[in-house]
Amino acid sequence: MTLSAPKRLFSTRPIIAFSIIVLFKSYLTWMVVFGSPSWSTLFKEVPFALIVFCLIEWFATKRKLTYYLTANLLITAILFAVLMYYKYYGVIVTTSALKQVNQVTAVSNSVFSLMDPYYLLVFIDVILMFYFLMRKQKAQYWKTASQTSVSKRMLTSVFAVSLGLCLFNILPNSASMNEIVKAEQMGILNYEAYTIFGKKEPELVDSSTITQEKINSLKTLEPVASPQLQGAAKGKNLIIIQLESFQNFLIGLTIDGKEITPNMNKLAKENYYFKHFYQGVGQGNTSDAEFIVNTSYYIPPNGAATQVYAGKVLPSLPRILTENGYDTATFHTNVVEFWNRGELYQALGFNRYYDKAFFGEDDTVFFGASDEVLYKKTADELEKMDSKDQPFYAQVISMTAHHPFTIPDTKYKMELPERYEGTFVGDYIRAQNYADYVLGQFIDDLKQRGLWDDSLIVLYGDHLGLPIYSLDRDDKALMAEIYGYEYSYTDMINIPLVIASPGITSPKEFDQLGGQVDLLPTISNLLGVSLDKQIHFGQDLLNNTSYNLLPQRYYLPTGSFVSSKELFLSGSGYDDGTHHPLAGDGMESAKEATEDEYNRALELLQLSDSYVSQLPDREPQK
Secondary structure (H helix, E strand, O other): OOOOOHHHHHHHOOHHHHHHHHHHHHHHHHHHHHHOOOHHHHHHHHHHHHHHHHHHHHHOOHHHHHHHHHHHHHHHHHHHHHHHHHHOOOOOOHHHHHHHHHHHHHHHHHHHHOOOOOHHHHHHHHHHHHHHHOOOOHHHHHHHHOOOOOOOHHHHHHHHHHHHHHHHHHHOOOOOOHHHHHHHHHHHHHHHHHHHHHOOOOOOOHHOOOOOOHHHHHHOOOOOOOOOOOOOOOOOOOEEEOOOOOOOEEEEEOOOEEEEOHHHHHHHHHOOEEEEOOOOOOOHHHHHHHHHHHHHOOOOOOOOOOHHHOOOOOOHHHHHHHHOOOOOEOOOOOOOHHHHHHHHHHHHOEEEOOOOHOOOOOOOEOOOHHHHHHHHHHHHHHHHOOOOOOOOEEEEEOOOOOOOOOOOOOHOOOOHHHHHHHOOOHHHHHHHHHHHHHHHHHHHHHOOOOOOEEEEEEEEEEEOOOHHHHOHHHHHHHHHHOOOOOHHHHHHHHEEEEEOOOOOOOOEEEEEOEEHHHHHHHHHHHHHOOOOOOOOOOOOOOOOOOOOOEEEEOEEEEOEEOOOOOEEOOOOOEEEEEEOOOOOOOOOOOOOHHHHHHHHHHHHHHHHHHHHOOOOOOOOOO
């Protein structure tokens, strides 16, 4: 039987053939994640594969080709997961993130909408090998030929050099703060191994030493003797409306003379509007926003807060308000098991929740009833709650404007210019236009039922909708048209906050910096409930206006933060980090963020991790 040179190499020297295959796949992955790769990729990815292949050569006395195929398939799966996860989240996937694969499959339409066809090239060898191995004669020849032994001395040398290269890539870069930089410095496969075998338990600060004074000192907060608007909304209902994927650029946006979100525009113009407001979420996205807003803690270093902290008794807004005579409930049209919300709501102390079982499956969009159903049925329930002799707190979680934003044609409330048709940005704008339309109906309904006048209403975006790393050339051009400059990380994580309450709020635009972590203390001040016994990491945005410090995680690398001057993105540490202005003018930053702020942001994260991790565990419900 005559074989071409490549086939002969594959069959008789699989260690070389599969190493070349891994190099090709790694090069493709690097192009997507890190930009144009250099041939240093050869010395970062291939040594890891050679270690695996040497072990196969040493220990596989039979079925050697099967082990090679299995190892190649696993490496392929890892690299493909890295590709897809990066395009969705902008981070390097790790085993802790893959544990939540059941949550990712629930939004599979979102994930696969981001896939470029050439990503499938990582599977081309798998397909070709499967085809050839189905041909029995060649398959038998390859299986037999692949059993050819390799010199043990040669294997030992290759293994030793490969192990040395892996350690050379891993050890000097293990202290790097930026997870993407770390993966680039180590190599993707080395980084994945490092996250498994080099993982260390975080050092926890003794919770007894974590005081509000210490937190305030790190945030440079000064006590306010006579807080403005303290208790101004005392006794009023609290309605928090969390808007799915709603970014701040939508406020006031017009496209060819058409308003995109007229109802939110009106709310922002007639009430308190905070334009420099930023997300703090991580892997759990919407559920993380629920956690942060209700606790004023930061997300955990790994995993979603709903998974990591749901077993705790969490000091929270629902618990505080329950102690002050409030009824509490949360409303979401998806199943409560999604992102472990059922456990989170118990941890937060909500009296009850309303999920898919309550809202039903009529008019389903993506994975739950539409916002129209959400708002109509929620308004009915709020009216019942209002009839009782106690105020209520209701958190309402919208969902229809969810990634990938391809709402049904029947939900279209506007026509877009031709240049937006068939684009990711266009789908996003159309979905948010619909979400705003039904929000306006909800506001009108609250007013007609007499709920608006007797409530404190808080509206904010839960997280970004248009990740920079998910946009193609056309999308980036549209965003540059909207902003008047190149869309940036600062713009990406900027979400709006509007606070409305008749007789209390008035038309006012606030310039100070704020984040989701600040909502609990701000709301507590307005409702006149004390936080003296509750550790919190946010600040009252109506009284602490001169400075703020917002540590970031997950969507931005660890060590990143937003200060009152700019967004800082960490590198290996502070010195090689990058500075991005908040002014929204696209100009280069004057590098206002300091190393002291960098260190304080990291310490705040450590204190939050330590405090929440050492809270008492909940008794399991029977």
